[in-house]
Amino acid sequence: MFSGNGRSGVADAEILAGDLQLDEIEKPAERAYQGIRHAILSGALPGGSHLPEEALAQMTGTSRTPVREALRRLVAEGLARADNRHRYVADFSYQELKIVFNIRARLESYASRIAAELITEAEIAELERIVEQIDKIGDTDDPAQVRLFADLNTRFHTTIVGATRSIQMQSLSAQAISLPLELIKQFVWEQRVNIARSNNQHRDIVAALRARDPEWAEAAMSGHILSTRPRRKAMSLS
Amino acid sequence: MFSGNGRSGVADAEILAGDLQLDEIEKPAERAYQGIRHAILSGALPGGSHLPEEALAQMTGTSRTPVREALRRLVAEGLARADNRHRYVADFSYQELKIVFNIRARLESYASRIAAELITEAEIAELERIVEQIDKIGDTDDPAQVRLFADLNTRFHTTIVGATRSIQMQSLSAQAISLPLELIKQFVWEQRVNIARSNNQHRDIVAALRARDPEWAEAAMSGHILSTRPRRKAMSLS
DNA sequence: CGAGCGACGTTTGTACACAAATATCGCAGT
DNA sequence: ACTGCGATATTTGTGTACAAACGTCGCTCG
Known part of the structure; x- marks a missing residue:
């Protein structure tokens, strides 16, 4: 979430090990959104991390479609930012x-x-x-x-x-x-x-x-x- | 955009007749977003109007995928609202x-x-x-x-x-x-x-x-x- | 040895097909 | 005639296939 933590990519479902019971969420759309959001807010995905759709889909156990929609929301909410091509975790100073x-x-x-x-x-x-x-x-x-x-x-x-x-x-x-x-x-x-x-x-x-x-x-x-x-x-x- | 204007559904591309040159926008994602947004802000889609994805896709000349993402943005921005199933134009009092x-x-x-x-x-x-x-x-x-x-x-x-x-x-x-x-x-x-x-x-x-x-x-x-x-x-x- | 060009890999964009959910309409039974 | 059940149509949800764009790595030529 913050600068200077170093950069890391998406690893696997392990980073969701926090307190969020992701597997209890049925709907993929909500799974994807909550999962990514939690990964960002918990610091599992540091500020500046790249957010590849396919990796996030695997991480949250859904497909790219719900992930794409989740990313749109997160960008609109300011938790992620987008350049011409990619999306990254927002970096808060x-x-x-x-x-x-x-x-x-x-x-x-x-x-x-x-x-x-x-x-x-x-x-x-x-x-x-x-x-x-x-x-x-x-x-x-x-x-x-x-x-x-x-x-x-x-x-x-x-x-x-x-x-x-x-x-x-x-x-x-x-x-x-x-x-x-x-x-x-x-x-x-x-x-x-x-x-x-x-x-x-x-x-x-x-x-x-x-x-x-x-x-x-x-x-x-x-x-x-x-x-x-x-x-x-x-x-x-x- | 406002209450009490009566309800109307999506008609066709005619309602985009305003000043927006939609056909000059290449990318479907941007076409869909700008097109729907303009239709809402111009009043072509009154407050409370239902926003069916397929009709909007035809209206903006794209497919449902970019429309879905546009709708997510518009909901996040407060110009549309969503219930369990459908999405509607926001109604401003x-x-x-x-x-x-x-x-x-x-x-x-x-x-x-x-x-x-x-x-x-x-x-x-x-x-x-x-x-x-x-x-x-x-x-x-x-x-x-x-x-x-x-x-x-x-x-x-x-x-x-x-x-x-x-x-x-x-x-x-x-x-x-x-x-x-x-x-x-x-x-x-x-x-x-x-x-x-x-x-x-x-x-x-x-x-x-x-x-x-x-x-x-x-x-x-x-x-x-x-x-x-x-x-x-x-x-x-x- | 360096620079430029081209092929390949990765990632995103778009469309479409199919599944699931819900509302509506009609029919039948009481 | 009214109520309840069921079939159908409409709409959204999800996954996947394919296309396009971009960056990178390596090769070749100067």
Whole structure:
């Protein structure tokens, strides 16, 4: 995913050894997409790696057709890039990462502003349930718990973005979030991000939404996301 | 493109009668993508229209394979949506349109802030050339001139976004811009948007970039985009 | 020994054939 | 007459075959 890791091609299905149960996904199209995406986000395919269709088809156990469609999606989502002939894993610099986080802060804070007026009681209740579940996790280094936090965190944010009822907002946010949210898992491990603090911020956001206060909601979300930005010092990014 | 226009299916190549020279595009993949996209943006395929692959293949003079890939891109870009089985033209409400413009204002103003520090002399000169050419147009209703303005306007904005050197910024902006910028052409016709005023704002933005003033650039771009927002009263949107 | 040209291998692009899924229409039975 | 079941038609999903483009390696000629 990052520069300077050296280059490697596609090896075989072994690189999917992570936590993704690929063999349980029936439809080839979804298998191909999830498989390639996971390989990129997990770092199995480093930034700059060439993405040959045939090798990816073998890797995901499908044929080239679903792989081609998956690659189109990944390019559109910014996780892969294409030149005239080939496709490669996108290469994120630290500068790029910083920009994506700032964009995400702006997008989601605007989403929170809209959500403050449109969110339903049921959605607020859902947010409160999520906050409660995260509370039970507390600060930890246990990978399974951290993964659980990441999933709940994702649900928290997508619930709010969904409350805007805007397809475009959901689409753009998903694109801006997909990378950082996956990376957060690594930051938590390497940098011991404070889960408890993060959840206190979640509580503030829910309070703002419950109060139907657009400005507060916007500011709270902005602060929340900016507080989770990776810092250069703590990381070994180029 | 909008709700309430009634529903229609794909007719034949006639609906491409617009200004797009589809037959000059050699590669089927590009033909399919441009053709379908143009049909959507021009309104030939109203919002909610079903998008059957075979009919689109005939319409664009290709086969289903390039059409499928084009549809994947269009869904990823938000111009089409998909349910379990079919794909349809996206349906934009006035509310959705408003949100997209506000997102665009936030994205591009942030882009301008970054660009103020990274833009090169050559790019500033390019922006000045564009402003000059728009000056020569002035206020007009002539469709050809309005189209020329739209193209120059697009180049102005993509040059600034490109100056951020961020792939993600360019990708997200392109998605947020693709719809509104096409719609602007219609607003200019129907609402007589002030081209001269718009270009004065362009001049301000260039001045801010030349001064390397991030805050000014950000504010100027924000004001510029918000001033071109469609207003409900002037339109017959749902 | 170096440069240029040509053949080959690799990768992507396109089309098509077949399979699977789903909605619709009609028919029959109650 | 209404409901439920089944056949059929339409549409999408997948795999594969073939064609085209591009890069590379090696050979030959200067």
